[in-house]
Amino acid sequence: MRISRTLLLAGTAGAAILLLAPLTASAAAASLTAAFTQSSVWSSGYGAEYTVTNRGDAAASGWVVEFDLPAGSTVSSSWDSTRTSTGQHHRFANASWNGTVAAGASVRFGFNVSGTGVPSNCTVNGAPCAGGPAPSPTSARPSSPAPSVPSSPVPSTPPTSGSTVDVSTAAQLQAALAGARPGQTIRLAPGVYDGSFIGTTPGTAAAPITVTGPRTAILTNPASAGSGPSCPVPTPGWDPGYGIWLAGAPYWRLAGFTVADAKKGVILDDSPHVTIDGLYVHHIGDEGVHFRRSSSDGVIRNSTIEYTGTVQPAYGEGVYLGSANSNWACHGNSGGVDRSDRVQVLDNHIGPYVAAEHIDVKEGTVDGVIRGNTFDGRGIAGQNSADSWVDVKGTGYLIQGNTGTFAPPGTFANGYETHNPVAGSGCGNVWRDNVSDLGGVGRYAINVTSTSKCAGNLNVVHTSNSVTNATGGLTNITPTAG
Structure with missing residues (x-):
């Protein structure tokens, strides 16, 4: 064999390459990129996140994202990372629980910025965030070491603003919520937390309060206990049975x-x-997530909600925005109306076995966005007229780029519906680019129940929407081009 190998190496260059190529194959390696997105914007700043993705063929065991902000803009708070800031340069290292990024997987961290400038000169583990070779060690930007994460138990006194509180028991979580301060992060260890968890301390735009943890950190609260007021407010000795209540x-x-x-x-x-952001909500007696009592300008995104209405199917909405006018006496704290306005429902997976509407948009709310969600209609119960993915009784909503399907079991009438329970409600909503599969059961992808009640502010269904397996068609009104 030694003679044959010598003869091959002495032959053509092509033969030598064919022989040696298997001997020089590269080892599996991680390859990280980091993508920036703005999640919310206000007049003096914005919220944002980076998604760190491993495009290699081996797991990454840690990551560091660094970037610069222009003068006049600075990071005011952050979460799901350990941050070090020097002047206009900001460094984010992985937290203890999200450093490993499997091949093909992603993790995210977020931050708020005071000012309107956006990141530049972004690197991840020293390489360009968009991908590409890393610079040599001698040319890489020097960076300060990440501060150590304390592993001590939750302190008995409230920590200072901006600190991180690590919790691993229900009692520790309750104490951390009671002692929360603006800018603070409450970090959950994996495990089951069974009890009543209530937050009543306001954060601020520059210093929000964060509760974060892995999906294996599970909050449970299966039954109410004690007696409370007919209109729910936090009351000593009363547990309403909510998973987490702000x-x-x-x-x-x-x-x-x-x-x-x-x-x-x-x-x-x-x-x-x-x-x-990124919650998993499942096996809930009534509704999964409720923006109530004028909880405006909120966002729910990248979350999974399934198996709701397990006790009361008629009240098993996936995401519930506002309150029915019959409940405004209790929840109508803005001029007698529940003004949970401008809520954004983005990129969530809702269903299967969401017993009522996947999203119920109540009268009195305005100007929300429902975009990029996936609706799985299996298990819709049809009780209390809940027989669609989305029921829009609010006004001025944009419903765009969602994908909905239905298959048995369940009761299903239409993909999207409008209703007008009070004057002016259920009007001025716009549907674009939605894809609907009605499973051979639903009549219309978008059913507008009235035009006479929306004079001067009609609902608009664009031709960019599509439908398959409908007994009726795309919509019961004339669609608008675009």
């Missing part, structure tokens, strides 16, 4: 963890500017 608590962020086996899932009362 009351009078604007500017919070709930990220990553699971809420399951609760009477209701995530309830927001009088808590505007709340972001729900």
